[in-house]
Amino acid sequence: MSNEFNALRQRARDKRDKAIAEARREYEAQLVQIAALEQDLLGKVSSRYKKISAAIESVIPRESEFTTGYILAGLEALDPRRTWRKRSIDNHISRLRERGLIKRLKRATVHEPAVYARTEAPVKSAPLDDMTLLEVIGKVLGMRPMTTTEVCVAVLEAGYQTTMAKTALRNHVTRQLSRGGFRCEGGKWCS
Secondary structure, eight states, X not given: OHHHHHHHHHHHHHHHHHHHHHHHHHHHHXXXXXXXXXXXXXXXXXXXXXXXXXXXXXXXXXSSOBOHHHHHHHHHHHOTTSOOOXXXXXXXXXXXHHTTSEEEXXXXXXXSOOEXXXXXXXXXXXXTTTOOHHHHHHHHHTTSOBOHHHHHHHHHHTTOOOOSOHHHHHHHHHHHHHHTTOEXXXXXXXX
């Protein structure tokens, strides 16, 4: 008999705990609504305020290529009162690239910014535009062992674009070869 009363007491406690939890959820939801209304009416931070990641993703075009300058202009049009930092845009674009949502069509140069597009966007890019010098070196060294000068010539013939002088390019290629994990055997580099 005592077990039945204990079971009744337990059910009553469970019912009470559920009612308290539901009341707390309603209370917290109402506090959120009141805070959003207060922010909108008093002119502090708007409840329509977007995180920078959501704002960037909302201005990225679906069908065409874009640059960080295009994104910055879109963000300023979205909310002209807000300060938009280029570094934050660059960081988020890098994260989107790592997740495979956007691709870089062309590397940045001294004179032009990098060009990007969504991965599903119907845009074409040249095969080497997105490759770094180290990646191009790895590609050309996969064919046969070469001297440093031959690597420089092969990289340029493969279509790698640079504004470096020939000597500067050769020195840079030498540094990339030694740091990039390539081996030098008998004066020739191989991967």
